[in-house]
Amino acid sequence: MSAAREMLCDTARAVFAEAATAGIAPVEEAGFALLLVPEGDGGFGGDWGDVNAVLQIAGVAVPDLPVAALIAGEALQPAAIVSLMAGAMGKALALSIEHVNTRQQFGRPLGKFQAVQQSLAVIACEVRAVEAAAAALAARLDAVELDAAAADFEIAAAKLRANRAVGVVTAIAHQVHGAIGFTAEYELNRVTIPLMRWRGEHGNDAYWAAKLGRQVAGFGGRGLWEALTAR
């Protein structure tokens, strides 16, 4: 990651931590609304790679605040949600790893049981897939200068892939946590409930699958490969 983006992420972590109790005001005051505004117009001059990084942090720290709407317009909201989802899934995985390495049953940490290891490997794959989808979507959006129409294929594919990961990630994260993960107090629900919500927002699975499927049908069998490799 570039030094500028790392600084941006550090700022985002600090500001979102404050916003977690204070609400959206610190995010507005820190100027996140100007993230995508060109430097010549007094903005930060960031790209979607920056937005992806910032929203992954927001997805964990302030999933209920309208940070995505502050940064990007309506047409880019599905893309923004993919980044929020990637961040939240990463957190669900991290919490799960920490829990199974700490919690002991039958005289050893849960993470030493093969059944638990295999389950966590499954979520790790899903999380990595969604992170990759978010990053590839960011690369496409930056290549087409944030023209959502020109990135329609990638937006559909990434949101659909992220949606499809939600069921697996939330189910396994809760399963390996046991009862503690089902409490209001423990922090897992602060990412899993938003994940359940985001799956249905800005297009559920059926919406994007039908849209993408019709687009690909228009390409034809060989045309799909040609389209994939031309973008």
Add this chain to the structure above:
Amino acid sequence: MQGFALYPFDPPGDVAALRAELRAWLAVNQPQGDIVARANCWASFDADFSRALGAAGYVGMTLPKQYGGGDRHPLERYVVIEELLAAGAPVGAHWIADRQTGPLILRYGSEDQRQRYLPGIAKGELYACIGLSEPGAGSDLAAVRTTARETAEGWRINGQKIWTTGAHFSHIMLALVRTEEGSERNAGLSQLLIDLDTPGITIRPIIDMAGNHDFNEVFFDDVLVPHGTLVGMRGQGWQQVTAELGLERSGPERYLSSQALLAALIDAAGAEPDPAVAVLIGELTAEMWTLRQLSMSTAAKLAAGEDPMVEASVVKELGNAFEQDMPRRVQAIVDCPWGDPGDLGRLLRALLIASPSFSLRGGTREVIRGIIARGLGLR
């Protein structure tokens, strides 16, 4: 694993031109045979095609020119490979030699071994197989018992390999054997490069459930091979094999085996697909697009000299699940009788039958998930 970035896939030169060049070459040279051979095509044997591909410079691409290679960048090879697989080209004959045996000989082999084998590999004429599994050593590879004892004349090999893909048409086997008497587990193992016409080697077919002869049993009965067959360091076989598996697990073949079926499904659906079929096409496309990003990122990391063992395992796990799931999901949605003579029906049947092997070859799903769990710090 970190969440914000993909490793940049940035081959040198003009990638679009390379794709166009290869597609034009395939248009002329790809055999217009049975559509079923286009599925799982890295298991389709065609010696003439391999030779032609080698002559055109698309085999051994990354090997140095002095050994007959193309001196190309690994990511240029990646582009060529994904084009060949997406087209369903029959690359099975030279596949293993090109993908891993050639690079391994270049990395660990002696000068004599390089000169002897690499030019044939780059021509697409010299085929290799991998001698890893044994009857008592499948997922537990460290249980290998085939021995090679050093004598004045050379190495004397006794034992048995099994599930050896392509042994019946290969010229050489890169075998993992126990060279140190009394050694256990992953210590005391070495790699030997064995000419398969050496006396004392017996190769017997194992017919798979699709009726194909793909893998074999290979018996070594007091087989004598020269000292010069040792590859790399004596006793370092385990480390060398582990490095080789990185090459084996993350390539585009881990998600493109069922590509011919997806193309046939799309063509059969037409421009105005039934809503349920459109949804299926959309879901499969989203998965394939995502897998391609992961695979390219992993290839780029590998090309940069890093060891993406965990990432490679993620590609294999997700890719296998995808290509294995695809025929099942197509069957669940599309009304297609078992004996259907059309392209879609025949591809579907062939892939339903072939697909159990996808999460077995190259490391079982359970082993791969274990590697990922280790990467997460659980083991």
